Amino acid sequence: MATQLKDTRITQSLPQGSVSWPLPPRVRPELPNHDKATLESYLASAPLDEVDIADPLWWETDTNHVYFRRLREEAPVFFTHVNSNRHRGFWNVTRWNDIMAVDTNHQVFSSEAMLGGITLFDMDPDFIMPMFIAMDPPKHDVQRKAVNPIVSGQNLASYEELIRSRTCEVLDSLPRGEAFDWVDKVSIELTSRMLATLFGWPQERRRMLTYWSDVSTSDPELPGNPGKEERQGILLGMLQEFTMLWNERVNSEPTGDLVSMLAHNPATRNMPPMEFMGNLVLLIVGGNDTTRNSISGGLYFLNKNPGEYAKLKANHGLVENMVSEIIRYQTPLAHMRRTALQDTVLGGQLIHKGDKVVMWYSSANRDDTVLDRPDEFIIDRARARQHMSFGFGIHRCVGNRLAELQLKILWEEILKRFDHIEVLEEPERVPSAFVRGYKSMMVRIPA
Amino acid sequence: MVKIIYVEHNGARHEVNVPEGENLMEGAVQNNVPGIDGDCGGNAACATCHCYIPEAWQALTGERSELEDSMIELADTAMPNSRLACQIKASAALDGMEVHMPATQH
Numbered sequence A: 001m002a003t004q005l006k007d008t009r010i011t012q013s014l015p016q017g018s019v020s021w022p023l024p025p026r027v028r029p030e031l032p033n034h035d036k037a038t039l040e041s042y043l044a045s046a047p048l049d050e051v052d053i054a055d056p057l058w059w060e061t062d063t064n065h066v067y068f069r070r071l072r073e074e075a076p077v078f079f080t081h082v083n084s085n086r087h088r089g090f091w092n093v094t095r096w097n098d099i100m101a102v103d104t105n106h107q108v109f110s111s112e113a114m115l116g117g118i119t120l121f122d123m124d125p126d127f128i129m130p131m132f133i134a135m136d137p138p139k140h141d142v143q144r145k146a147v148n149p150i151v152s153g154q155n156l157a158s159y160e161e162l163i164r165s166r167t168c169e170v171l172d173s174l175p176r177g178e179a180f181d182w183v184d185k186v187s188i189e190l191t192s193r194m195l196a197t198l199f200g201w202p203q204e205r206r207r208m209l210t211y212w213s214d215v216s217t218s219d220p221e222l223p224g225n226p227g228k229e230e231r232q233g234i235l236l237g238m239l240q241e242f243t244m245l246w247n248e249r250v251n252s253e254p255t256g257d258l259v260s261m262l263a264h265n266p267a268t269r270n271m272p273p274m275e276f277m278g279n280l281v282l283l284i285v286g287g288n289d290t291t292r293n294s295i296s297g298g299l300y301f302l303n304k305n306p307g308e309y310a311k312l313k314a315n316h317g318l319v320e321n322m323v324s325e326i327i328r329y330q331t332p333l334a335h336m337r338r339t340a341l342q343d344t345v346l347g348g349q350l351i352h353k354g355d356k357v358v359m360w361y362s363s364a365n366r367d368d369t370v371l372d373r374p375d376e377f378i379i380d381r382a383r384a385r386q387h388m389s390f391g392f393g394i395h396r397c398v399g400n401r402l403a404e405l406q407l408k409i410l411w412e413e414i415l416k417r418f419d420h421i422e423v424l425e426e427p428e429r430v431p432s433a434f435v436r437g438y439k440s441m442m443v444r445i446p447a
Numbered sequence B: 001m002v003k004i005i006y007v008e009h010n011g012a013r014h015e016v017n018v019p020e021g022e023n024l025m026e027g028a029v030q031n032n033v034p035g036i037d038g039d040c041g042g043n044a045a046c047a048t049c050h051c052y053i054p055e056a057w058q059a060l061t062g063e064r065s066e067l068e069d070s071m072i073e074l075a076d077t078a079m080p081n082s083r084l085a086c087q088i089k090a091s092a093a094l095d096g097m098e099v100h101m102p103a104t105q106h
């Protein structure tokens, strides 16, 4: 029988399998209201071990930074036990250097799906799609190397024209002088067109890719989202469609898209179907939310920082540097998670074998012991490429150059067309401690 | 100061004086040599300072560490003489060395 955990000094994740579905209700502090100011002042003074920073509340309201600043200063490697009957308890790693130590030590800190994978909440053990982001070497390395050439160097250059023409189409279709949702009309529209282009997927069905990506990262607990079993069904449907596409491509001449390349490359041609699919899903999801939210975030930050917007308008040559700064400031994936394979010491804390270790990239990107004025958005920041948003070590984002290229083209084309794009109100944020992003953001382009 | 010649993939040469003890990624970045990014700040954790060391200099630049080796082996452009520039420190013995770069970093 599970007994209530009263001991607040527990610093060890509960064993795998100790959390069962549906999850027990979440414990939340009792607060007069959920206004941003109230939440921030709570986080600024609450006992550190009273807070469950995995609660979507802190992300939907963008208040989590207050807590992370305290952790970086007072308790940089800190165990969260509140609500461990939901998430088994986890270590928060909040400083740049400690995260670097975890990210570069894959021998001790595993990404393995069977141990729970790479997000704070464990992968659904009944529905594991093998993908290399959630594998350790040697298998990870083999599969990553198969995908790598598709999104690196020369091959990327060959996509540039296509990406540019899709970007122009989308921008040219935008309304002038009226309010519209930038997330839907630009961020989602562009990423779905780009995904369809990259995969050789029919353009008219491009929103299916967005839908599948959203479903695979959605929280089955939230009202309106598909439940656990419905979610499995939807994703299996996706696997089926991609199998058809694969079968088509493998039997015809190479067409230059991702599916065709994988189907014709000797290194990937014989991948077991589920594994091939897992990796396709990884490419769809990996490149979707992240890029989408960087597209929205960039415009939001420029509006919040008119001086930076003015700098950009005066010097279009800053686009490339700004793209890195946008990706840092947004940190589209707030964390990656590992599982300790053995007892180890990190930042003076004893981590036990089996513990969940959460690397908060969003916190490292605000670590002022490593970065200069990290709370500010500075488009001509020196060494802007030095940020944590793509992770480090063997799992470092393989799509980073593609993401940067997409954003660079977008901003080049925006600057050619629009003198100004105005954000009309605070955007609505995604309630997730993993995907840091926006549901909607109303804007207007002057007529 | 140690003279290092960074050679881009297209053959462009950049002769730079790197202070002794400084790593060769910093040597490139601080002198605005294109083609070496150094995203992780010199931790062998991003491989955006990937370079090739001519045979004559290999013994003097030492061996890849375990992490460096894993990072290099994941690159499309890995070769037996691949190194991460951030893991090589400038020393008098390296004076005059050429460091060659891949077409693109990833």
Ligand code: HEM
Binding pocket: A111, A118, A132, A133, A134, A144, A151, A282, A283, A284, A286, A287, A288, A290, A291, A294, A327, A331, A332, A333, A336, A337, A389, A390, A391, A392, A394, A395, A396, A397, A398, A399, A400, A402, A403
């Ligand atoms: C701004 C946009 C992006 C951000 C912030 C981002 C972030 C990340 C992060 C943090 C990781 C590290 C995972 C880990 O350490 O466990 C990662 C891995 C990965 N990303 Fe991205 N990503 C972006 C865009 C893309 C794009 C466009 C693609 C698709 C081509 C992509 C595909 C992948 C894949 C396949 C991996 C797994 C690499 C591995 O495990 O070796 N990402 N990404």
Ligand code: FES
Binding pocket: B025, B037, B038, B039, B040, B041, B042, B043, B044, B045, B046, B047, B048, B049, B084, B085, B086, B087
């Ligand atoms: S700077 Fe990152 S590996 Fe050398």
